[in-house]
Amino acid sequence: MITSASSPQQQTIRLSNVCKSYGNYPVLKNIDAEVARGEVVVICGPSGSGKSTLIRTINRLEEISSGSITLDGQDIHAEMRTKDLNLLRSRIGFVFQNFNLFPHLSVVENVTISPIRVKGVAPDAAHEKALNLLDRVGLADKAGAYPGQLSGGQQQRVAIARALAMEPPVMLFDEPTSALDPEMVGEVLAVMKGLAAEGMTMLCVTHEMGFAREVADRIWFIDAGQILEVASPEEFFKNPRHPRAQRFLTDLRH
Amino acid sequence: MIGDIINIIKDYWLLLLIGQYPNGPLGGLANTLILSALSIALAFPVSILLALARLSKWGLLRWPVTALVYITRGVPLLMLILWSYFLVPLLTGADVPSFYTMLTTLVIYQGAFLSEVVRAGIVALGPGQMDAARALGHSYMGAMRFIILPQALYNMIPSMISTFVATIKDTTLGYVINVPDLTFAASQVNNQLLTQPFQVFLILAAVYYAICWSLTHVANVIERRIARKRAGVVSRQSPASLAQVKVITEQP
Secondary structure, eight states: GGGGGGGGGOOOOOEEEEEEEEEEEEEEEEEEEEEOOTEEEEEETTTTHHHHHHHHHHTTTSSOSSEEEEEEEEESSSSOHHHHHHHHHHTTEEEEEEEEEOSSSSSHHHHHHHHIIOOOOOOOHHHHHHHHHHHTTOGGGGTTTOGGSSSHHHHHHHHHHHHHHOSSSEEEESSSSTTTTTHHHHHHHHHHHHHHHTTTTEEEEOOOHHHHHHHEEEEEEETTTEEEEOOHHHHHHOOOOHHHHHHHHHHHOO | OOHHHHHHHHHHHHHHHHTTTTSSSSSHHHHHHHHHHHHHHHHHHHHHHHHHHTSSSOHHHHHHHHHHHHHHHHHHHHHHHHHHHHHHHHOOOOOOOOOHHHHHHHHHHHHHHHHHHHHHHHHHHHHHHHHHHHHHTTTTHIIIIIIIIHHHHHHHHHHHHHHHHHHHHHHGGGGTOOOOOHHOOOHHHHHHOOOOOHHHHHHHHHHHHHHHHHHHHHHHHHHHHHHHHTOOOOOOOOOHHHOOOOTOOOOO
């Protein structure tokens, strides 16, 4: 279904020397990292460390102060016409902590509005595809409902379907389960695991260490705006090298 | 008393309804309704444009409109009406009919007030909706049109109706520059009768009340219909998001 993820073209996200500050206060310091095609990266770290800011710079919801971020070699923060930026953004799926579904539209309209209005997909085709996507996230029966009638977990699954409707080769998740009641976390993680299994390139900010251990190819540990450690999950959870990461993991276990 | 009122209506209903027409300009209730309807119909789109300009990232767009809103808010409508009435012919030499002077002044004045209502509605949505729309690739104006404004305007219906009703009531001020509306007609009647001001102006008050009440009623029906269409869900934002005025200034 997500054909674009398995396109032969090699694509990566590359962050080079990314810095961002609010006034004199640095939020991101010299971030250098990359995500390979099909890779699942989990970004973790204490709150206030800059995780969310970092992921929001990747589709330019936040501007950066210096450095560059590229998707398939295309500089996301370069001077460009807004039209091109919109096109670029539509190729990066983004899932928010608070879902941000459009409450005045029905579930299926939430999923179809962007393909129709942004990509110019015919309404019938968009509708059919939306129903497929909703089926995939287990919500085919909620197509006619409104976001306010759904539980948090259901809303987040709709939000994932909405992002997938644009057929992005990359998906970003900004703490997708943090606003959910505990019993709804699993259903959202299951959808994300399914995506990962299909080879979607994913970058997730999350506190779900079980998900990180099971699904991530690599973990970026970030604190005070810096990536302190990049490691595979086995390494990271068994032998974190950086003292700050060790303390973070100890704190998590308590 | 009631007999007096009935007699006044019997004798002057045509004057109150259409003024001197067809022997003079159209006036009375007909003109009041036309002036009100045109003011509201023009002030509404103007207010959306003003609100968008006030939220723009371009100072060149934002500052003049902000100044306009502050000035109109700080000056009584009556002063604005008198200014336009005396100044425009003085500056341009054009002989503008008082009806158009009144209409333009009302559109600017109520447009500025309404723009603050619209802006509040947009800001109150919080930044999340705009973020989501932009992340999906919508342009700023596209997001406004399909995502932000449909919610903001709906949420603001009660406040907008208040402004619309105020607009209708403010048409009475056209009296001072001789706009031939219902108030003008009523005062003509009063000048002829001389002894029954209470009865005449009671009729006037009753008619204005009926017009404003009808508008409120229509608005309530519309609001209920939209609410039903949206299955009564529109989830209200948390108060915290109201604080985030940062929002929706235009981003690249």
